[in-house]
Amino acid sequence: MATNLGKALHHAQHEVVQVYSRTEASAKALASVLNCDYTTDVARVAMHADMFVIAVKDAALPSLAQVLMQGREQQLLVHTAGSMPMDVLPTERRGVFYPMQTFSKDKKVDFSVIPCFIEASNEEDRLLLFKMGKTISDTLYELDSENRKYLHLAAVFCCNFANHCFDLGAQLLKLHGNLPFSVMLPLISETANKLNMMPPRQAQTGPAVRWDRNVIEKQRMLLSDMPDLQRIYELLSQSIHNHSMSQ
């Protein structure tokens, strides 16, 4: 997140004043890309900036914010975490800038298509975050902490859980027939692309939505020696059926 957001800000001609990270290697690597100063000592973090963006894992956020706040009581602190409320920041001027995307170090992303969700403790900082956001993303929304929690949860289903379904499919392919996972890519791509035409409820296909008990039972039995996959198969098939009934 820090890497991708930093690059996007730098690319949009914002001045990144300084990078702080606990490890020298990552601080140095990012600072060199952003052409700026870096430190691994929180006591040497700059005292003034238009905003201090904290992009760390959720568990590290509260304590880091507490430390950073010292001497910066009048500064704007911003975090980037989908699942954390704005109030985890102890300053009076605080905000959230949550770019909803899946980041992997090895894969470059086009930041402009990433929807970003903004929250701020006062109107001036809200405008500042929107102004900054507009320079790096085409899609900005204002969203409060309570609704952002659910947005992040929805993203877990749409990204993390969907990807795990791909992984379970890959596992089955590996064990049977010796086919490369690439055979699945057109299907996966079409499954994603369909959503530009219709909502997922309408796009649902397969034995579970048809409630073809014969196929479902046969597929369930194919997973007899993989009880974890079998349980997931049962639960998701039942859920697809229940949702199609309540349509």
Place this chain on the structure above:
Amino acid sequence: MATNLGKALHHAQHEVVQVYSRTEASAKALASVLNCDYTTDVARVAMHADMFVIAVKDAALPSLAQVLMQGREQQLLVHTAGSMPMDVLPTERRGVFYPMQTFSKDKKVDFSVIPCFIEASNEEDRLLLFKMGKTISDTLYELDSENRKYLHLAAVFCCNFANHCFDLGAQLLKLHGNLPFSVMLPLISETANKLNMMPPRQAQTGPAVRWDRNVIEKQRMLLSDMPDLQRIYELLSQSIHNHSMSQ
């Protein structure tokens, strides 16, 4: 399936002799696109053709094949079902042509990118199916019935189950924050596109693979009033964690 395969064959200059369907409306609609004869009376189905392709739902396949076989004992019968063995066809000359894709009536597909899986009871018909397949798809594999069952099951995970995860995400968005589902499309698209760069195991992100128990527990609690989603959340999070451990 019948519509998409029929169109692809027609487009590749194959002569579709006749369309049979139980309902007049669908038989007529497809025949008009393919510029051919149609019937709703199985007794009036043509007696000779290079192949008879049966594209019906799995449950209807065995009985229809049994009826069609009468008087066509020397003809080549082919089905298109991923989860059905070739032996469900009672003729001596039999085969399978399984295009692995998700078809919806309202969404046109590019057949050439669809991987198709071929099986045949004799060498000559195997070559015939490959020759036909080459004219409509760029990716053909030979695959026997046993492995095809697992391929189809893998497709259920990669397509049907992944799409259901999208649907559950859509449901959460609808209930909280009043955001359009379109905000999820860049994330979903990137989740699918990443697989061109790395396998799904490596592409996995989110609280479950980090095993961030704090976030997981908070998200679990957000689903307290939706026990079905909560159970799915628990099971998939645990499974992601287990798989990341066995990496």
